[in-house]
Amino acid sequence: MKSNCGVFAISSGKGNDVIDDIFLGAFYLQHRGQQYCGLSTFNGKGELKIRTHRGLVRPTFEDDLKGLEGYIGIGHTSLKDRQPIKLDSKMGEFTICFSGNVINKDELITNLKQQGHSFYTDSDIEVIAKLIAQGDDFVSGIEHMSKQLHGAFSLAILTKGKIYVTRDKHAFRPLIIGKRDHTVAVASESCAFNNLGISIVRDVEPGEIIEIENGDFKTVKVIPSPFTQYCSFEWIYTANAASIIDGFSVDMARERLGAALAKRYPVEADVVAAVPNSGIGHALGFSHESKIPFDNVFLKYDYASRSYTQATQEARDREAKLKLIPISEKIKGKRVVLCDDSIVRGTQMKNDLVVKLRNNGVKEIHVRIACPPLRAPCMYGVATRSKKELAATDKTIEEIRKYIGVDSLAYNTLDDLGQALGFPLDQICTSCWTDKYKV
Numbered sequence: 368m369k370s371n372c373g374v375f376a377i378s379s380g381k382g383n384d385v386i387d388d389i390f391l392g393a394f395y396l397q398h399r400g401q402q403y404c405g406l407s408t409f410n411g412k413g414e415l416k417i418r419t420h421r422g423l424v425r426p427t428f429e430d431d432l433k434g435l436e437g438y439i440g441i442g443h444t445s446l447k448d449r450q451p452i453k454l455d456s457k458m459g460e461f462t463i464c465f466s467g468n469v470i471n472k473d474e475l476i477t478n479l480k481q482q483g484h485s486f487y488t489d490s491d492i493e494v495i496a497k498l499i500a501q502g503d504d505f506v507s508g509i510e511h512m513s514k515q516l517h518g519a520f521s522l523a524i525l526t527k528g529k530i531y532v533t534r535d536k537h538a539f540r541p542l543i544i545g546k547r548d549h550t551v552a553v554a555s556e557s558c559a560f561n562n563l564g565i566s567i568v569r570d571v572e573p574g575e576i577i578e579i580e581n582g583d584f585k586t587v588k589v590i591p592s593p594f595t596q597y598c599s600f601e602w603i604y605t606a607n608a609a610s611i612i613d614g615f616s617v618d619m620a621r622e623r624l625g626a627a628l629a630k631r632y633p634v635e636a637d638v639v640a641a642v643p644n645s646g647i648g649h650a651l652g653f654s655h656e657s658k659i660p661f662d663n664v665f666l667k668y669d670y671a672s673r674s675y676t677q678a679t680q681e682a683r684d685r686e687a688k689l690k691l692i693p694i695s696e697k698i699k700g701k702r703v704v705l706c707d708d709s710i711v712r713g714t715q716m717k718n719d720l721v722v723k724l725r726n727n728g729v730k731e732i733h734v735r736i737a738c739p740p741l742r743a744p745c746m747y748g749v750a751t752r753s754k755k756e757l758a759a760t761d762k763t764i765e766e767i768r769k770y771i772g773v774d775s776l777a778y779n780t781l782d783d784l785g786q787a788l789g790f791p792l793d794q795i796c797t798s799c800w801t802d803k804y805k806v
């Protein structure tokens with residue numbers, strides 16, 4: 368599973384060039400989407416500039432920023448399509464990018480075609496842009512789009528001088544505001560701010576529409592909602608561990624999930640280890656709670672990162688195998704607790720990790736999983752898995768244990784998940800595990 372988009376926006380109140388900030392902001396959101404990336408800027412005159420690439424931000428843009436200079440702009444990383452896109456409308460030119468998923472896209476496209484619109488693509492972002500362009504201004508356009516759209520979104524719009532950002536009224540996808548001197552930035556995750564010297568101001572509220580101009584921001588509208596649905600998978604897997612989402616540290620959430628596993632499913636073992644990288648926080652939490660020492664039993668080989676761009680599942684599995692190298696001396700004869708964020712199909716655990724541990728003389732393998740068994744696809748633009756890929760849709764936990772070939776297997780309960788994240792279960796999205804969609 369990989370997330371499917373990262374959004375970044377920035378405006379300098381001093382007219383300083385921000386292209387390097389946009390480039391780096393998108394770079395630090397690379398984990399949210401690896402197939403396409405794009406940047407768009409405005410330098411005070413002429414057209415909005417826009418450029419997109421297939422591939423990763425750094426290799427594709429590092430030597431290709433010329434001509435994109437500007438004091439205001441947006442950036443995007445994507446797993447499914449090229450963004451930002453550009454539209455001309457009665458409000459003038461704008462570029463737009465988003466993170467999320469439009470569930471009723473087909474119905475919206477049909478309606479828009481009946482109203483006389485033509486489509487270049489069948490992408491979610493084109494539907495969103497065309498709905499917004501029906502407004503009298505960007506705020507009423509966003510409001511109009513929000514009423515029509517069924518799904519999840521966090522988005523950024525660049526106009527000739529202003530940026531608008533908004534988050535759907537249930538706040539599925541994260542979006543956070545930061546500041547540095549006379550500069551305002553907005554990002555899908557706060558990890559995009561840390562190395563740019565940008566400090567967190569606050570999260571964008573559910574349904575809030577924010578206007579950014581000359582390095583300052585103001586709320587121009589809030590679309591009310593009776594409840595939130597923060598994606599709980601952000602804290603478990605999707606987000607970078609350095610991020611703080613809706614007031615709660617991702618790293619701390621992972622440690623608490625690991626600690627909950629150690630409390631509910633203790634086991635006698637010699638070492639607690641992680642499936643790098645997303646299992647590390649969970650493993651540290653398990654280790655601290657159980658007092659069993661944490662150690663690396665696998666090391667990630669830095670140059671085996673091509674799995675992001677492989678087209679088939681077989682090719683991705685092969686790349687996953689190349690990625691982790693077991694450290695034989697650390698595991699021979701040991702009882703190992705192996706922590707991971709989730710199990711999708713279980714094939715990587717079975718065919719790669721367990722084989723490598725057994726071949727290196729591990730005595731016992733006890734797997735602990737930070738979230739409950741995955742039972743449903745995500746409709747809100749996070750994971751690309753399908754229901755038939757999920758091991759837990761047709762296997763019990765004991766059957767999964769036997770399938771992957773380990774000595775014990777346990778998952779966090781839904782209640783422990785809610786407690787570890789510090790949110791009531793009705794305020795976070797748990798559809799991955801319940802197969803029930805509240806929105």
Ligand code: SF4
Binds near residue numbers: 599600797
């Ligand atoms: S279905 Fe799962 S991944 Fe999708 S928004 Fe809900 S919790 Fe997040």
